[in-house]
Amino acid sequence: KKKKKKPRGSGGGDPGCPRVSKPSDDLQTSRKSGFFSALPLRASLRGYGFCMAALFLFCFGSLFYQLNGGAPQILQDIRHYLGKKFSLPRALPFPSQVVYNRVGKCGSRTVVILLRLLAEKHQFNLVSSDIHNKTRLTKHEQVDLMKNISKIPQPFLYTRHVHFLNFTRFRINQPVYINIIRDPINRFLSNYFFRRFGDWRGEQNHLIRTPGMKDDERYLDINVCILENYPECSNPRVFYIIPYFCGQHPQCREPGVWALERAKQNVLENYLLVGILEELEDVLLMLERLLPHYFSGVLDIYKSPEYKKVGNLTGTVRKHTPTLEALQVLYHRMRYEYDFYNFIRDQFHLTKKKIGLKSASQPPAYSSAFLRELTLRTPKPLDEDEELESDLEDKWLLWCPS
Incomplete structure (x- = not known):
């Protein structure tokens, strides 16, 4: 019989006995384990x-x-x-769909001139409607316009004098809105004299815009218009700025708290920026910060001598200030407009502060003390029916990047 081989032990002892390690082996093992345990710590710190x-x-x-x-x-x-x-x-920047539903006589022509130059520089599509007096749309017209806007090649910026359009109501992607407003009385005065006498672009410009205006209306003294309650100088015609932000609802055209609060809500929820014309340079700087792919370099263009020559042609001619009595009546008719203007002004200053813009704020056109005095001393005006606006075919002017 073959003898069973004994398992090798630690020096020929009992096979069940453990192998006794040498001191040198223990030291070498501890060094290795210490090195590897320190390695993750070093790697994690690095x-x-x-x-x-x-x-x-x-x-x-x-x-x-x-x-x-x-x-x-x-x-x-x-x-x-x-x-x-x-x-x-x-790669399309965000946002790539911007709507500027510009308010009349609030510097919009100045901004559009700048946008034409910026569209060439930054390669975005600028689409401008030539309709200037149809701000209210039927439901069918709203849907058609919003669908047409959504089909413009992106990135685009669409401009038109039109009251706020709620795209999401018709399940269409909502674009980003921007706008600019100004002191309500100053806006009204600018519009009143512009309709009659145009601007510095040409003496015949106002005749082209208002060919049916008779001389007795064209040369009507503004104080008479206000104090004798002519429709052009009375409510709801002077309730002008708020409907641009309230929207297409019929109640948006009725001077009151409902339209005012809805306009404020739309500004907070749908507008990236609403600036004030009295601080136009700060507005342009803010647009440059918030929409650099549209407005980068806009201040350089605005301050250039070449632009100044063109920009100076948009100023209204023959404009003058009414009497204090007429201003009192006009301010009371515009009390909701001033509430909204002050809200926008505060929001604009708050946005400037958040971004860190430390430019000095311009004083308002009329001091708060003066306006309070107007409120106390002014009787409530009569309301007049608003003149219906003509229905025009919407034609677009498109500036495509070359």
Whole structure:
């Protein structure tokens, strides 16, 4: 019989006895385990430092990007060149759909001139309607207009004198809104004299806009118009700014708290920015910060001598201030308009503060003490029916990037 081999032990002892390690083996093992246990700690500290440095660089770069209105020009030029050479798809910025439902006689022609230049510079589509006196639309007209706006190649900026349109009501994607308003009395005076005498672009301009106006109406003294309650100078005709933000509801055209509060709500929920004309440079700076892919470099254009020559032609001629008595009557008719104007002014200053814009605020056209005095001393005016606006075919002027 073959003898069973004994299992090798630690030196020929009993096979069940454990092997006794040498002191040198224990020391070597402890060194290895210490090295590997320290390795994750070192790696985690190094990775943590790398992540924090990357985060700092990202935040610093993002801040630099926003404060300078976008990427450096050299990177934009390289991207534009590569896009043309290799037909790369263009990444659309956000937002890529902007609607400027401009309020009449609130600097909108000045802004549109700037937008024509910016559209060429930044390669976005500027679409401008030539309808100037149809702000209220039927339900069918609203749907057609919103669908047509949604079909404009993005990025686009659409402008028209039109009351606020609620796209989501008809399950259409809501664009971003922007707008500018001004002191209500100053806006009314500008519109009153512009309809009669035009601006510096030409003496015949006002005759083209109002060919049916008779001389007794054209040269009607504004004090007589206000104090004798002519329809043009009475409610609801002077209830003008709020409906642009209230919307298409019939009650939006009735001077009162309902239209005022709905207009405020729409501003808070749907408008990226509503500025005031009295602080136009700050408005342009804010638009440059908030929409750099549309307005980057707008202040350089606005302050250039070439633009000043064109911009000066949009000023209304023969404009003068009514008497104190007429102003008292007019202010009382516009009390809701002033409530809304003060709300917009406060919101605009709050937005400037959040962004860190420290420009000095301009004083209002009329002091608060003066307006309070007007309120106390002014009788309630009579209401007049609003003149129906003519129905015109909507024609668009499109500035496409070359």
